[in-house]
Amino acid sequence: MRLVACDTEALALGLMPGTALADARARVPDLAVFGHDPAADMALLGWLADGCERYTPACMLDPPQSLLLDITGCEHLFGDETRLARDVRARLQRHGLSCRIALGATPDSAQAKAKYAARAISDLPVEALDGGDKVHKALRRAGLRSIGDLAIRPRKPLAARFGKSVVIRLARLLEEEDPRIIPRRSLPIIHVAQNFAEPISRTNDVLATIEMLAGRAALQLQERGQGGRRFEVRLFRSDGHVALLAIDTGGPTRDAALLMRLIRERIDALADPLDPGFGYDLIALEVPLAEVLANVQVGLETRVDTDAATAALIDRLSVRLGAQRVRQFHARQSHIPERAALERAAQSDAPKADWPKSAPDEPAMRPFRLFETPQPIEVTAGFPEGEPRSFRWRRHVHRVARVEGPERISPEWWRHARGYEPGNGSLTRDYYRVEDNEGRRFWLFRRGLYDEMERPLWYLHGIFA
């Protein structure tokens, strides 16, 4: 077993990552050792990255132990770069975390400066090139010890001797080429935020702030002629924790009042309520997803716009109950009854289907209710292929007074890999419309023909009005 990471005190004692545990114990008998948990390290890094989004939305994880922030255009919000760095350090110290902060014009230079604790790029050792042991050794043997030594030399011979990647990396370290970072999340279309000098903790204050931000976002959306489909509110707690409230809407919207209702629903529906702790000192609202939304003239009549009202209600119920719990019917091309219709989340898309009507002089041939799984029943039929005479369902015997059938529905053999094979594959169903002597109407079927199987079973599939 070897040491994976050491804290500053251990480093001061001369321990290094990579030292064997037995050696370390021999040197420092009362060494405190903890098991290596990369997942927890990663989670902590992710949590820190969430918190760092208060400085910039462009934030990148650099495991195992660093974060890269692109603060281009963000530093003036905190005064200047050094003040921003001071703020980061102060916040991390509050959590008992020590850090090394380096600023650079390119991500590579900042990364290397932080890693090797160097003030200037020319002081960096050649290991900062990250070119592999072989390259580093060769460079040292050639008398090149620091990046400064490399910078003054012509590049072409370097590329010929040590490879092109070394030169590219060198250019990035010397801040000649800026590759930009790849942020954790794609940058939102609209980002509005509000800072507080003193953290706020009352729910009403938080909601009022979100409302103000929603108004600002709505204005920006209007200028762009767009409406948001997804809204994310991030509540930055002063101790670094970030709570996320996300809302999806069925259609593009920029109605701040509607948004507030949805956010209230979301807060009500939270499994564990919002814990403001010592208060929030930054609240940000982002619109990561937006669509074109034209301006609409509100009708002069007082008639309620049912489409808009329905959409608003669907959004509201979907936020509260979950999108899958608010559904609409969609038709499908299939003659297998349970496959002919499906229910889809109402937020996804509006149904447009031509449903088959029945002729005026014939009653409904399909039940108004269908069981998800057909209910097994015991049936007495006059003769094997005949229609049912009586059946037992849920411990109740129904005597059949009227019956119509069979309506034969064969399986979808074209869905089978081997095509149509008589007597093989799925079973044919014979459906019967049945009315018992008390007037209840059922839809029964026998699964399988007598030449398909020995003893076909009967099921109750639906109920007629």
Add this chain to the structure above:
Amino acid sequence: MNIRRDPLGTVFPSGKGTWKQYQPDGQLSLLSVGAPDVDTRLRGGIARHGLHEFFGAAKTDSHAAAAFALLLALRLPESDAGIFWITGDRERQASGRLYPHGLSAMGGDPSKMLLVQTADLQAALRAAADSIRSKAAAAVILEAHGNARLIDLTSTRRLALAAAEAGVLTLLVRGDAVPMPSAASTRWQVKSAPSVPLPGNAPGFATFDISLLRHRGGTAPFAAKVTWDHATRSFYDAPLSGGLSAIVTGGEVDPASRQRA
């Protein structure tokens, strides 16, 4: 004091929706059932902007109660507004899902149905109240089987007030529950009835034995038998021969009963 005076000279305090509930049914807009006998008894129909309860006569009749409520909602004139069907997980598990092809065959438009499924009754009641208040629906149907303590005088009154204020037909399908005090304008008991058979002794059109158990407007309880006609989206009085012809079995059918009333 703000006072409202109607043409008959009766004085109602004009508090928010308080007087509306107590005014005689005749002044409310009514939804006719379509069957002349039933509508005469109801003096025009049931309150269109009110809450109505439907109970099954026996445990196996909860489907009939649901079907009757749904068909009543289909009686509303066609508009853009849809029908919202709100159920709990338990009801859906016990009684299956609505089948759009069947709805369409009964004269409904499945594209206008919105299904809301909640985990428990409390959420269902809340979803129902929100649906009514949003005025997005023409009718809201809440299905809550069994004896639920949550459906009491208070919660039904809340629904009834919301329905009257928003002008939404609200139907409460109670299935196999035992009737308890509630604020519904009418309470019905529904039972499937033998239909008039089609040629060849095939089951006929949807027929129900309905009985009015309670009416807030003071109409005396009565029983009737109605059949649904999906072409006109209306009920009609079922002929008595429907019950008698249940005795007839086999291929012979009374020619008179073959014709639809």
